[in-house]
Amino acid sequence: MRPFRGRVFSDADTQCRGIEGVPVSDGLHVVRSDAEGCFELPGHDSARFISVHQPPDFAASCHFIRTDAAVASYDFAMRPKQRREHFSFVHISDTETAEMGDWLDELKDFVRDSQPAFIFHTGDLCYAGGIDWHSRNFTSATMGTPVYTSLGNHDLLAGDYGEQFFETRFGPVNYSFEEGNVLFVVTPMNHGDFEPSYSQARIFTWLQNLLALFPQKQPKIIFNHDLLTNGLNFDFSDGDDHSGSVIELSSCNLKAWLYGHWHSHFHKRHSPDGPISLGTAVVAKGGIDHSPAAFRVVDVDAEGDVRTQLRCSYVHRHITVVSPRQDHLPRGADGAFTVSVNAYHTPSPTVAVRCRIHSDTGWFDLKPRSAWNWSATWLPQDTTNTTTYTLTTEARLANGRTLTAHVEFILTTAADPGTDTTDPDVATEWPNLLGNTGHDGGAARALPPPLHLHWVHNVGASIFMASPVVAQGRVFTATIDDGNAEDCAIIACDAVTGQQIWRYPTRNSVKNTIVYAAGTVIATDLHGFTYAVDAATGALRWQKDLQYDRLPGFVSGLVTDGESVFTGFGHSLQALAVTDGSTLWRNSAWDGGEGSTPTMTLGAGVLVASSHWRGLYGHDAATGELLWQHTEHGLRFRDGTVTYRDNLFFLAAQDSLFILDPRSGAIEQQRQADGSFHAASAPLITNDLFIVGTADKGVAAFSRDTLEPLWDHPTGKALSYTVPYACSGAAAVETSPVLAGDTIYFAASDGIFRGIDVHTGTGRWQMDLGAPVFTTAAISGELLFLADFSGNLYAFRQGG
Structure with missing residues (x-):
C-alpha cells in the first residue's frame, strides 16, 4: 500500500500558503499537516477517501477526495472563516424521503433568518432514491449553510459493500470537524439493511487516532444514527468482547451524543456530570412513538455545553386569541380577565406579544408561558355597562415579522341575569383516561352545548398525552420538555378557579396518561421512573425506578383500579401497590417493540398492554400471567387504546376494527374499514355505535353490531403531525371521544375542540384553541377539562 x-x-491569497496543524485522515490513520501544510498518510487496504478536518477558523469547499492511483497529491484548499465561540446548529434525522416538502422550505427560512453554523442530518435518507434526492436538494449550496450527513441503517444498500452508494453522493462515513471550541465527530451506524465494509474495530482505531490529536479536555460532540448506550458510561468498544478495549468518552469531555433512528424526541442526561444524549424524531412526518414532526436547534456555549429547542414543522404564521373572546370570558375573583394568545411560526420563534383592547387600554405586553403561549390579565375600566370590545394582538417573530389577530366580544355586567356566578359542582372523580379502567368514555351527566370557557391556565410547558384526571376538587396533568428535560412536572390546579396549587418536578417528560388513586397522583416519565405524589400537598409519597433501560423512552399510559397501578413496558411492565409502590408482579413473557402510545386497559380481570410493531397482550391482572397475545391481523401496530364494555374489548388498529373476548383474546369480529387507525384514540362504545378517532378522516362512527360505516366528522389539517409517518394534509384525531348526554366532545390535531351529535356526527359547537390537542377531555360534575400542546389547561362550563 502506497502512502497518500x-x-x-489557504486560498485567501495568491501565494496559497500552507496551513499547519490540520488533521487529515485516510479513514483509519489521522495525522496533522506540517509547517508547510504538507502531510503523509500510510494508507490501508480499504482507504477510499482522504478527508480533511475543518478547524474552527477554516472551511473547505469539499472536505474529501476519493483515492485514485492517478492522483499524485491530495491537496485541500481552505478559506478563512470567523471563529464563533457561541453558536447554534440544526439537527434533523430520518427524513426517509425523495420528495420536496414544506419542511424543507421552512428549514431554509430558519437558516436564512437565524444563520446556524451548520445543519446535521443523522441518517436514514432512505435507499437509493432518498440518498440521491438529498445529494441534490439538501446540500450546503441549497440550504445556505454547511450541511453534514451521517450514515443510517436504511442507507446501507445492496452492492459491493453496504455504504457504496452513499459514498458516491456524500463521501466518507467517518470524519470530523470543529466549530467554536468543540470537536465534532461523525461515526457510522455499525449495522443496517446490508453489511458495511467497515468494522467496529476499524472505526474504533480511527476514533482513537483522532482523539489522540486533541486535548482531552476539549469539548466533544458525536453524531451517529443510533445511540451508543442507554447506560451511564459512554464506552466506545472495538467490538471484541474478549479484548476489553474501550475509549472512555466521558473522560474525554464528551458533552453530547446526537442520534435519530428511533423516530422519537428524547433528551437524557446519563449521569449528573456526564454527557447528554439527544434523540431527534423526523422533521418531515410524525414519529414512531407519535413524536411531533420537528427539527432541533442546538445552542452551544464556549464550554461546549448545549441547550436545545424543538421547532415543530408545518406551522405557518399561526396566531389565535384563546381568551377573551365571545362566549369565552374567563374572569378571576379580582374581576380581571385572562388574556391568552397562542402564536407559532416554524421558521422563527415568537419573541414578543402585545395586546390592545380598544376603547379601554393602550398596548400592554403579554408574558411568555411556553413555546406557543403568551398571557396576561386585563381589568376593564368600565364594569357598570354592557360594552363591546375589540382586541388586537401582535406577535413579533425573531425575524422581525409580525403576526396579528383581532376578536370582538361583548362584556356584560356582573349583575346581568344571564351570567352564572355560582361555583360549579366538581365532586365526581375522573381517575383514569376516560374516567375508568375500561375507558368507555361516558360522563355521568349531560353537558349540552354551547360550552363557555370557565377558566384557562397555562402550566408553563407543553402537555402531550397526559389527559386531565380529576379528584379532591382538583385537576391534574403533566408536562413534557423534549428540548432540555427541565420543564417536566406533575401539575395540580384548583378545578373551580384554575389556580395552580402545586408542581412536582419529574426527571423527564411525562408523555401519556397519569392516574389518581387513594389520594395519590401517579405518573411515569420517559426514563421509566414512577412518581406517586400526594394529591393534596404535592409531596412525594414514593417513587420507583422500573428498570426500563431501553429506547425509545416510556410513552405508554397508566391505568389503576384504585389498589394497584399498572405501568412499564416489556420486561419492565408491572403492577405496583398504590400505597407504597411495591411490585406485585412483573412481566417476563414478552419484550421488544417500539414506543407504544396506548393507555393500558383493565376489563374482566385482564390487563391489556401493547408493544408497537410487536403485538397486543392480555395478562391476568392479579398475577401477571400472559393469557393471550396477538402479533398478526394488523394488531401488532399499536397506536390506539383498547376499550372495555359489556364484557368485550373493542379497538381499532391499522385499517381494521376489532372486537375481542377478554379472557381468551379470541377475535369475535373484525372488519376492514376505509381509513387509517394509527391514531392514539380509544373507541367510544354505545349500545349501537363504535366511534373512534382516525389518522386521516377525523372521527368515524360504525355500527356496533356489523362494524359497517355510518358517519364521519372530518377535521382540519393537523397543526402538528404526530401520527407515525403522517405528513402534510393529514387530519388526525389523537384523542378519544367523550360522551355527555347525546353530545360527543373531542379535540383534534387541528387545534379545534368540538361537540358533535352522537347519532349523526353533525357539528353542534366548536372552539379554536390555536394549538394542537393530544389529550382527551375529562368531565367532573358541571365542568369539562382539557389541555392543549401550548400548555393551556382549560375548564369549560355549559352556557346559557
Whole structure:
C-alpha cells in the first residue's frame, strides 16, 4: 500500500500558503499537516477517501477526495472563516424521503433568518432514491449553510459493500470537524439493511487516532444514527468482547451524543456530570412513538455545553386569541380577565406579544408561558355597562415579522341575569383516561352545548398525552420538555378557579396518561421512573425506578383500579401497590417493540398492554400471567387504546376494527374499514355505535353490531403531525371521544375542540384553541377539562 501525500493550504491569497496543524485522515490513520501544510498518510487496504478536518477558523469547499492511483497529491484548499465561540446548529434525522416538502422550505427560512453554523442530518435518507434526492436538494449550496450527513441503517444498500452508494453522493462515513471550541465527530451506524465494509474495530482505531490529536479536555460532540448506550458510561468498544478495549468518552469531555433512528424526541442526561444524549424524531412526518414532526436547534456555549429547542414543522404564521373572546370570558375573583394568545411560526420563534383592547387600554405586553403561549390579565375600566370590545394582538417573530389577530366580544355586567356566578359542582372523580379502567368514555351527566370557557391556565410547558384526571376538587396533568428535560412536572390546579396549587418536578417528560388513586397522583416519565405524589400537598409519597433501560423512552399510559397501578413496558411492565409502590408482579413473557402510545386497559380481570410493531397482550391482572397475545391481523401496530364494555374489548388498529373476548383474546369480529387507525384514540362504545378517532378522516362512527360505516366528522389539517409517518394534509384525531348526554366532545390535531351529535356526527359547537390537542377531555360534575400542546389547561362550563 502506497502512502497518500498532499497539502492543506489557504486560498485567501495568491501565494496559497500552507496551513499547519490540520488533521487529515485516510479513514483509519489521522495525522496533522506540517509547517508547510504538507502531510503523509500510510494508507490501508480499504482507504477510499482522504478527508480533511475543518478547524474552527477554516472551511473547505469539499472536505474529501476519493483515492485514485492517478492522483499524485491530495491537496485541500481552505478559506478563512470567523471563529464563533457561541453558536447554534440544526439537527434533523430520518427524513426517509425523495420528495420536496414544506419542511424543507421552512428549514431554509430558519437558516436564512437565524444563520446556524451548520445543519446535521443523522441518517436514514432512505435507499437509493432518498440518498440521491438529498445529494441534490439538501446540500450546503441549497440550504445556505454547511450541511453534514451521517450514515443510517436504511442507507446501507445492496452492492459491493453496504455504504457504496452513499459514498458516491456524500463521501466518507467517518470524519470530523470543529466549530467554536468543540470537536465534532461523525461515526457510522455499525449495522443496517446490508453489511458495511467497515468494522467496529476499524472505526474504533480511527476514533482513537483522532482523539489522540486533541486535548482531552476539549469539548466533544458525536453524531451517529443510533445511540451508543442507554447506560451511564459512554464506552466506545472495538467490538471484541474478549479484548476489553474501550475509549472512555466521558473522560474525554464528551458533552453530547446526537442520534435519530428511533423516530422519537428524547433528551437524557446519563449521569449528573456526564454527557447528554439527544434523540431527534423526523422533521418531515410524525414519529414512531407519535413524536411531533420537528427539527432541533442546538445552542452551544464556549464550554461546549448545549441547550436545545424543538421547532415543530408545518406551522405557518399561526396566531389565535384563546381568551377573551365571545362566549369565552374567563374572569378571576379580582374581576380581571385572562388574556391568552397562542402564536407559532416554524421558521422563527415568537419573541414578543402585545395586546390592545380598544376603547379601554393602550398596548400592554403579554408574558411568555411556553413555546406557543403568551398571557396576561386585563381589568376593564368600565364594569357598570354592557360594552363591546375589540382586541388586537401582535406577535413579533425573531425575524422581525409580525403576526396579528383581532376578536370582538361583548362584556356584560356582573349583575346581568344571564351570567352564572355560582361555583360549579366538581365532586365526581375522573381517575383514569376516560374516567375508568375500561375507558368507555361516558360522563355521568349531560353537558349540552354551547360550552363557555370557565377558566384557562397555562402550566408553563407543553402537555402531550397526559389527559386531565380529576379528584379532591382538583385537576391534574403533566408536562413534557423534549428540548432540555427541565420543564417536566406533575401539575395540580384548583378545578373551580384554575389556580395552580402545586408542581412536582419529574426527571423527564411525562408523555401519556397519569392516574389518581387513594389520594395519590401517579405518573411515569420517559426514563421509566414512577412518581406517586400526594394529591393534596404535592409531596412525594414514593417513587420507583422500573428498570426500563431501553429506547425509545416510556410513552405508554397508566391505568389503576384504585389498589394497584399498572405501568412499564416489556420486561419492565408491572403492577405496583398504590400505597407504597411495591411490585406485585412483573412481566417476563414478552419484550421488544417500539414506543407504544396506548393507555393500558383493565376489563374482566385482564390487563391489556401493547408493544408497537410487536403485538397486543392480555395478562391476568392479579398475577401477571400472559393469557393471550396477538402479533398478526394488523394488531401488532399499536397506536390506539383498547376499550372495555359489556364484557368485550373493542379497538381499532391499522385499517381494521376489532372486537375481542377478554379472557381468551379470541377475535369475535373484525372488519376492514376505509381509513387509517394509527391514531392514539380509544373507541367510544354505545349500545349501537363504535366511534373512534382516525389518522386521516377525523372521527368515524360504525355500527356496533356489523362494524359497517355510518358517519364521519372530518377535521382540519393537523397543526402538528404526530401520527407515525403522517405528513402534510393529514387530519388526525389523537384523542378519544367523550360522551355527555347525546353530545360527543373531542379535540383534534387541528387545534379545534368540538361537540358533535352522537347519532349523526353533525357539528353542534366548536372552539379554536390555536394549538394542537393530544389529550382527551375529562368531565367532573358541571365542568369539562382539557389541555392543549401550548400548555393551556382549560375548564369549560355549559352556557346559557
